Amino acid sequence: MDHFSDHIPLLRPWIDDDEIAEVVAVLKSGWVSQGTKVQQFEEQIARIFGAPHVVATNSATSALHLGLQVSGLQRGRKVLVPAHTCMATVNALLMAGGEPVFVDIDRRTFNIDPAAAEAAITDDVWGVLAVHQIGLPVDLQAFERLAARRNLQLVEDAATAFGAKYEGKFIGGHGNPVAFSLHPRKMITTGEGGLLVLWNDEAAERARRLRSAGASISDLVRHGAKGVLQQDYPEPGYNYRLTDLQAAVGLAQMRKFPQMLAQRTEQARWYDEHLAAIPGVCPPYVPAGCEPAYTSYCVTLPGASEQQITNLLKLLAVRGISCRRGIQPLYREPYFAPAYPDMYLPETEAVSRETIFLPIFPGLTREQQRRVVEGLTAAVEQVFGCRAVEAPVHG
């Protein structure tokens, strides 16, 4: 922690001497690209999820791209996806040749709504790219049932949900292809990086090949064979490799992971409790059976306008508190807007307009949390006046 600044950032990764020592050891070893550290990291993640295959990549975008490709997405097929997500989700989908079909979310969970998804199914829909948004699991059972009933592929974007649990089991352990991000904004970080969890042996072998130029054997295997083995290329691939330098950081992060998860959960509980006293501010909703990974903490101000949120963020910034406005609907982005001039998903729009992210990260102190709550209380009073905003949606 930086004790000399009274600025409270929105987020900050937890990196200390453990990561530094790991990186130094890899640098001294002489093997810095994808090697044994990546393998070790993959095996550890596979163990905690109880999954047969984990393929580490250089981002969640590349993990999702591989996940969609090895699950059989063909060019021109449609995929149901929320518009309440970051561009990277849909970038991966486009890279894999798919076409997004934007589906509305559930206003309470901020996640893709199973009923809206079902209503959007047409003959050319291949699957669902379900995003566990803001660390909260989607209604997996509903989507698994829907996928089985309507013969759809289910792929999970769990970029923000590393450590989240659904029905007592980690997201990543439910049998579908799942991608995680290791960007500093997420639960654990390797600077940049991603993880792809797969359950099918052939799909995993193909993902490993595609990750590394399409080569039939990895550098590590070839090295072990003293150059006797020669790779071939069954199909063209990419360079989506994580380096051993990054995986070493990942191994150190995994030692902190239980503490990171516990700290964030504790901080979220404290916010939940203390925000309840501010009229018109709703803490995040958590459905039964879900344990979120609080990679971020998002509150709703029901009925707030875009301008009011802007004013609120400015008042918080003056107090040295960094917050951020909610996720903007993807169909408004300049790339999509011309193709979707009339699109308006009401729940997505409302959540986008009425939400803000508050600081949450390992090392955020109780005192800082108190300042956030005080700052928010004052800002809400100033922006909305004494008459609080509309009745909360969360009951």
Ligand SMILES: *Cc1c(COP(=O)(O)O)cnc(C)c1O
């Ligand atoms: C961060 C994020 C991504 C992209 O992760 P990268 O590792 O930066 O590629 C994808 N989807 C969601 C929901 C995210 O939050």
